Amino acid sequence: MYQSVLFPAAFCFVFLFGCHGKKEQPVQAKVLPYSHLEDLTYTLTQDFPYIHVHKLTFPFELKTMATLEKNGVRANTWVIHEHLGTHIDAPNHFQPDGISVDQIKPEDLIVPLVIIDIAPKAQKNKDAELTVSDIDKFEKANGRIPPHSCVMMFSGWGKYVKTPTYMGEDSSGTKHFPGFSVEAVKFLAEKRGIAGIGVDVISFDPGRDNNYTTHKVLFAYGKWAVENVANLEKVPATGATLIVGAPKVGEATGGIARIFAIW
Amino acid sequence: MYQSVLFPAAFCFVFLFGCHGKKEQPVQAKVLPYSHLEDLTYTLTQDFPYIHVHKLTFPFELKTMATLEKNGVRANTWVIHEHLGTHIDAPNHFQPDGISVDQIKPEDLIVPLVIIDIAPKAQKNKDAELTVSDIDKFEKANGRIPPHSCVMMFSGWGKYVKTPTYMGEDSSGTKHFPGFSVEAVKFLAEKRGIAGIGVDVISFDPGRDNNYTTHKVLFAYGKWAVENVANLEKVPATGATLIVGAPKVGEATGGIARIFAIW
Numbered sequence: 001m002y003q004s005v006l007f008p009a010a011f012c013f014v015f016l017f018g019c020h021g022k023k024e025q026p027v028q029a030k031v032l033p034y035s036h037l038e039d040l041t042y043t044l045t046q047d048f049p050y051i052h053v054h055k056l057t058f059p060f061e062l063k064t065m066a067t068l069e070k071n072g073v074r075a076n077t078w079v080i081h082e083h084l085g086t087h088i089d090a091p092n093h094f095q096p097d098g099i100s101v102d103q104i105k106p107e108d109l110i111v112p113l114v115i116i117d118i119a120p121k122a123q124k125n126k127d128a129e130l131t132v133s134d135i136d137k138f139e140k141a142n143g144r145i146p147p148h149s150c151v152m153m154f155s156g157w158g159k160y161v162k163t164p165t166y167m168g169e170d171s172s173g174t175k176h177f178p179g180f181s182v183e184a185v186k187f188l189a190e191k192r193g194i195a196g197i198g199v200d201v202i203s204f205d206p207g208r209d210n211n212y213t214t215h216k217v218l219f220a221y222g223k224w225a226v227e228n229v230a231n232l233e234k235v236p237a238t239g240a241t242l243i244v245g246a247p248k249v250g251e252a253t254g255g256i257a258r259i260f261a262i263w
Numbered sequence: 264m265y266q267s268v269l270f271p272a273a274f275c276f277v278f279l280f281g282c283h284g285k286k287e288q289p290v291q292a293k294v295l296p297y298s299h300l301e302d303l304t305y306t307l308t309q310d311f312p313y314i315h316v317h318k319l320t321f322p323f324e325l326k327t328m329a330t331l332e333k334n335g336v337r338a339n340t341w342v343i344h345e346h347l348g349t350h351i352d353a354p355n356h357f358q359p360d361g362i363s364v365d366q367i368k369p370e371d372l373i374v375p376l377v378i379i380d381i382a383p384k385a386q387k388n389k390d391a392e393l394t395v396s397d398i399d400k401f402e403k404a405n406g407r408i409p410p411h412s413c414v415m416m417f418s419g420w421g422k423y424v425k426t427p428t429y430m431g432e433d434s435s436g437t438k439h440f441p442g443f444s445v446e447a448v449k450f451l452a453e454k455r456g457i458a459g460i461g462v463d464v465i466s467f468d469p470g471r472d473n474n475y476t477t478h479k480v481l482f483a484y485g486k487w488a489v490e491n492v493a494n495l496e497k498v499p500a501t502g503a504t505l506i507v508g509a510p511k512v513g514e515a516t517g518g519i520a521r522i523f524a525i526w
Contacts, residue, residue: 037369037370037373038369039369039511041511042511043365043511043512044510044511044512053329056328056329056338057328060512062513062515065319065320065344065345066319068357068359071319073356073475074355074356074357074516075319075344075345075346075356075516076344076514076515077343077344077345078341078343078344078345078512078515078518080340080343081338081339081340081341082328082338082339082340082341085511086511093336093337094331094337096331102307106301106302107300109521109523110300212336243373243508243523244508245506245520246521247307247510247519247521248304248305248306248307248348248349248519248521249307249308249323249325249341249348249519250306250307250308251325251339252325252341253337253339256511257521258372258508258511258521260369260373260506260508262373
């Protein structure tokens with residue numbers, strides 16, 4: 001939603017110059033003007049949904065390690081795996097020679113954000129896919145997707161986040177929620193040179209695909225994805241910058257990420 | 264270090280407007296011009312140093328959860344606590360009624376970055392402190408610290424990161440590395456209205472203070488801190504914007520953070 005509130009003037013820097021440790025030519029201050037900041041991250045708690053895989057996955061848990069009363073300091077350990085909460089997937093999640101989260105270049109984590117709204121059709125069909133035709137329609141209305149973007153699917157699924165509908169598991173155990181079609185991901189990687197994709201659902205493959213075909217295709221192109229993205233309805237379809245605070249953990253296939261949009 | 268390389272033009276947005284899901288007035292595109300991006304985050308691995316507390320803390324570990332060969336997908340669990348690697352401390356780490364990491368406002372995590380260089384005196388004295396006098400000297404040379412900044416100490420300790428000198432433990436078990444003085448933190452919180460502080464060492468109290476006095480004072484003011492910050496020597500003393508990708512974990516007293524500087 002576009003608002004007119006201006007952000008603190010502290011974000012516009014003036015009169016500041018110089019390098020620490022040595023005298024250099026004063027440099028003209030850079031400006032980072034933006035008027036909106038939206039946090040696209042869910043708070044991770046024990047009741048946050050996760051994809052159940054028998055004998056493998058488990059819910060997030062915060063365990064007390066030290067307390068003020070007993071230890072004079074408060075600290076916790078986390079029972080966590082790499083695909084919990086609002087998180088990033090790295091290409092090595094499925095691709096044999098794919099890069100890990102720590103190897104994604106910083107400049108690929110601060111990129112233009114494009115949001116394609118498929119909520120109307122997802123509302124009628126929980127197996128809806130974001131297709132090449134949706135991308136065509138989007139570009140006709142909004143202009144060409146800029147290179148090096150993150151393209152997010154907005155399905156409106158956020159309102160279901162802590163209900164059974166979020167996963168949409170049927171009596172046979174098959175999940176039902178919207179996702180990217182294989183062809184759409186191919187198109188975005190090949191024809192639009194994207195940096196990554198994102199979704200407001202728990203996984204970017206349509207829920208019913210237990211083979212994770214879209215995952216495999218995206219990662220073969222060396223692109224990343226963010227899942228369980230919050231608050232997309234508050235961000236304009238184009239014009240925002242996405243900042244993905246991906247955890248820099250060696251060899252990680254993914255991990256909780258702090259995600260902001262500014263515009 | 265100031266460089267002249269320009270960042271991809273993709274960061275300057277033009278022709279983009281509109282809100283998804285509804286027709287709105289086209290809005291003028293915002294620009295996010297910056298020419299430099301520096302990753303201030305160390306890669307977290309098992310050999311990354313941590314503060315040893317008997318029967319409490321432990322090193323980071325990545326444990327295989329699933330493999331491509333066996334499970335058709337690669338994923339790991341993390342053995343982790345909240346104060347490992349490049350990480351943020353929230354006020355509730357020491358302050359009884361302090362806020363947790365997830366409660367820190369997003370707008371307090373994207374702030375002007377100021378770096379005070381005490382490397383020359385730290386090189387002579389591993390117990391060196393960043394004092395109010397260092398702040399005075401800095402402001403005479405660089406202008407007043409803007410409100411809502413993160414003030415970082417650059418001690419040059421990064422070069423020791425995986426050596427015993429980083430912790431500087433002596434034969435009695437006392438640690439020796441530079442840190443913020445209590446008075447400096449009071450001054451910054453009271454007189455400069457900072458958002459937080461940061462250090463290129465493992466803890467922002469001088470290593471020899473086992474009581475963590477500076478921690479207690481900073482958190483009493485409700486401010487955050489980032490520790491084990493990398494690459495500060497590559498960032499100008501003033502004029503950059505800090506982005507702290509703090510993990511949004513409910514009730515957390517801290518946690519691994521992805522930290523960028525752009526300018």
